[in-house]
Amino acid sequence: MSAPIISVRDLFHRYGDFTAVDGISFEVSEGEIFSFLGPNGAGKSTAINVLITLLPLQQGSATVAGFHVAKDPERVRESIGIVFQDVTLDRDMTCREILEFHGHLYKMPNAERKERIEELLALVQLEGKQDTRTKNLSGGMKRRLEIARGLMTRPRVLFLDEPTIGLDPQTRMRMWEYIKAVNREGTTIFLTTHYMDEADHLSDRISIIDKGQIIATGTPAELKNTLGEDLIYLETSDGAGTRKILSDMDMVKHITQKPNGIVAMLNGDGTKILPMIIEALSLEGIRVNAVNLKKPSMDDVFVHYTGRELRDEGAEKPSTAVTRAGRR
Amino acid sequence: MHLGFLTIFWRDMLRFYRFKTLLISSLVQPALWMAFFGIAMSSNFNRFTSEIPPLPGVPTVDYLTFMAAGVIAMTTLFTNLFGGMSLLFDKNWGLMREIFASPLPRNHIIFGIALSGMTKSFIQAIIIMVFGILIGAQFFFGYTAIETFLAILGILLFVAVFSLGFLFLSAAIAISLESPEGMQGIMTLLTMPIFFASNALYPIDAFPPALQALSLINPLTYLVTGIRYFAIGGDFQAIGIHYQFTPIQIVFAFLFLVGFAAIMFAIAWWRFRKAVVT
Numbered sequence: 001m002s003a004p005i006i007s008v009r010d011l012f013h014r015y016g017d018f019t020a021v022d023g024i025s026f027e028v029s030e031g032e033i034f035s036f037l038g039p040n041g042a043g044k045s046t047a048i049n050v051l052i053t054l055l056p057l058q059q060g061s062a063t064v065a066g067f068h069v070a071k072d073p074e075r076v077r078e079s080i081g082i083v084f085q086d087v088t089l090d091r092d093m094t095c096r097e098i099l100e101f102h103g104h105l106y107k108m109p110n111a112e113r114k115e116r117i118e119e120l121l122a123l124v125q126l127e128g129k130q131d132t133r134t135k136n137l138s139g140g141m142k143r144r145l146e147i148a149r150g151l152m153t154r155p156r157v158l159f160l161d162e163p164t165i166g167l168d169p170q171t172r173m174r175m176w177e178y179i180k181a182v183n184r185e186g187t188t189i190f191l192t193t194h195y196m197d198e199a200d201h202l203s204d205r206i207s208i209i210d211k212g213q214i215i216a217t218g219t220p221a222e223l224k225n226t227l228g229e230d231l232i233y234l235e236t237s238d239g240a241g242t243r244k245i246l247s248d249m250d251m252v253k254h255i256t257q258k259p260n261g262i263v264a265m266l267n268g269d270g271t272k273i274l275p276m277i278i279e280a281l282s283l284e285g286i287r288v289n290a291v292n293l294k295k296p297s298m299d300d301v302f303v304h305y306t307g308r309e310l311r312d313e314g315a316e317k318p319s320t321a322v323t324r325a326g327r328r
Numbered sequence: 329m330h331l332g333f334l335t336i337f338w339r340d341m342l343r344f345y346r347f348k349t350l351l352i353s354s355l356v357q358p359a360l361w362m363a364f365f366g367i368a369m370s371s372n373f374n375r376f377t378s379e380i381p382p383l384p385g386v387p388t389v390d391y392l393t394f395m396a397a398g399v400i401a402m403t404t405l406f407t408n409l410f411g412g413m414s415l416l417f418d419k420n421w422g423l424m425r426e427i428f429a430s431p432l433p434r435n436h437i438i439f440g441i442a443l444s445g446m447t448k449s450f451i452q453a454i455i456i457m458v459f460g461i462l463i464g465a466q467f468f469f470g471y472t473a474i475e476t477f478l479a480i481l482g483i484l485l486f487v488a489v490f491s492l493g494f495l496f497l498s499a500a501i502a503i504s505l506e507s508p509e510g511m512q513g514i515m516t517l518l519t520m521p522i523f524f525a526s527n528a529l530y531p532i533d534a535f536p537p538a539l540q541a542l543s544l545i546n547p548l549t550y551l552v553t554g555i556r557y558f559a560i561g562g563d564f565q566a567i568g569i570h571y572q573f574t575p576i577q578i579v580f581a582f583l584f585l586v587g588f589a590a591i592m593f594a595i596a597w598w599r600f601r602k603a604v605v606t
């Protein structure tokens with residue numbers, strides 16, 4: 001495997017006495033989509049701002065595209081594209097002007113700049129809006145324009161800080177498609193999000209970050225599988241017999257009776273345990289009428305690692321967080 | 329050479345041009361000053377000073393001509409003192425994060441915005457000169473075409489250096505502050521003493537010593553002196569006072585403004601290097 005395109009070791013960042021990033025280390029390989037998943041205030045933006053050289057490196061080391069963020073910030077800047085958490089557009093410039101300005105900032109040659117603008121306006125489907133001032137764009141269009149801007153210089157790494165915050169569900173899905181399309185063309189993507197489904201859907205690998213620390217890293221499947229809490233729903237010819245057999249198996253943690261069947265929570269990989277269960281049942285002559293295997297969601301993963309549900313300052317439940325975000 | 333400052337300049341001029349109200353008000357405002365303040369004051373001053381016997385052999389200029397130079401200077405002051413405001417808006421709501429995260433060296437932001445302030449000041453200075461002459465200011469009186477051309481260049485040179493100085497100051501303040509209201513407050517505090525402790529509208533000879541000392545370290549005084557020298561001449565009388573400027577004095581005034589701009593640039597650069605925008 002090639003050298004990591006982002007490499008962070010023991011990174012700390014403090015605002016006065018407050019430690020926002022509390023010793024994180026991770027690597028991102030070229031071509032990956034890598035996510036920081038964490039609640040509000042976890043330190044995601046702070047970490048990103050150190051990587052993109054907007055905040056000084058206080059402690060630890062970080063390299064991006066092979067360049068050290070403190071020793072070679074210019075080269076880091078030339079190698080990356082950024083979409084900030086808050087909209088960073090001039091309300092009174094047109095889409096084209098926003099892209100022109102960016103191209104000039106990065107000293108792109110004229111011909112290349114013009115060509116790239118056409119390409120990107122097409123990619124994010126804003127050709128029809130190129131002479132519209134950004135204040136007259138919808139939220140999704142603004143975000144798309146910002147992604148186009150982040151891609152102007154064909155960066156090796158694109159940083160996306162909460163790319164779909166405040167977008168409606170359809171727009172979020174389309175956003176995800178853009179992000180995947182960009183990634184397929186070879187751009188490494190580093191994104192932060194506090195949406196479970198977003199991290200799950202987009203990422204090759206996820207680091208769960210909470211209170212400035214990385215508490216778990218892995219592929220979405222790994223994260224969910226290490227949890228080993230697959231759920232199986234069974235409808236059988238003999239409910240009581242099934243319960244007895246299941247409760248004797250040590251891979252089964254917990255059984256819940258449902259009106260027509262049984263839900264068993266497994267403490268192992270359900271894809272492997274399910275055949276064993278079905279076999280054990282058939283040895284006893286019990287017929288399985290219906291079965292459903294459910295993987296735990298990222299929500300379950302998050303609760304497992306943090307001991308809390310993903311919070312918006314405390315009480316909010318993950319399910320409401322997601323639906324509310326969708327409606328925004 | 330990195331021409332990144334031209335990008336910043338282009339964008340600021342774009343906004344200037346796009347905001348028609350901003351464009352028009354900044355062009356009309358100096359003309360209004362000339363029209364109302366100039367004409368009103370000159371009719372008064374001319375009456376007060378009509379009793380004073382003129383010095384023989386020294387050309388006399390009326391108050392309108394005298395204060396037109398002050399209005400050019402004042403407009404330049406206001407335009408540039410507020411010129412950094414766009415940086416503050418950019419920092420809070422606009423493109424500053426993008427710019428700070430780009431490879432553009434930060435001093436180019438300062439140069440770019442200063443160049444745009446300078447351009448606006450040129451446009452305004454020319455408008456005031458044209459309008460002033462139309463309503464009777466005796467600028468470039470008795471000059472040949474070449475002399476007039478050179479005199480205008482001289483005025484623009486003074487305006488340029490002065491506007492750089494105040495834009496650097498304004499940029500330094502803008503990048504250090506959080507709120508436009510705060511900046512507005514500081515600007516108002518600054519404009520009063522700068523404008524009134526100067527020779528823009530009246531002579532400083534009769535000031536009490538403290539105020540006079542203040543006016544002598546006031547860049548506005550040197551800008552006004554430079555403009556009067558080029559627009560009126562090195563030897564004239566106005567409102568009963570005999571003005572004489574030697575070329576040495578003019579060179580000194582210019583160098584004073586250059587020094588002021590250099591110090592302000594150093595401050596702005598220091599503030600920009602330290603600035604963190606997230």
Ligand SMILES: Nc1ncnc2c1ncn2[C@@H]1O[C@H](COP(=O)(O)OP(=O)(O)OP(=O)(O)O)[C@@H](O)[C@H]1O
Pocket residue numbers: 015018020038039040041042043044045046047085194
């Ligand atoms: N400039 C600052 N000064 C002081 N504290 C700050 C500053 N910026 C952020 N913080 C604090 O640092 C912590 C991490 O903030 P950060 O913005 O990195 O979180 P985040 O994970 O990006 O959250 P969100 O999902 O809300 O964007 C928060 O507690 C925040 O209050």
Ligand SMILES: [Mg+2]
Pocket residue numbers: 044045046085161162
């Ligand atoms: Mg954030």
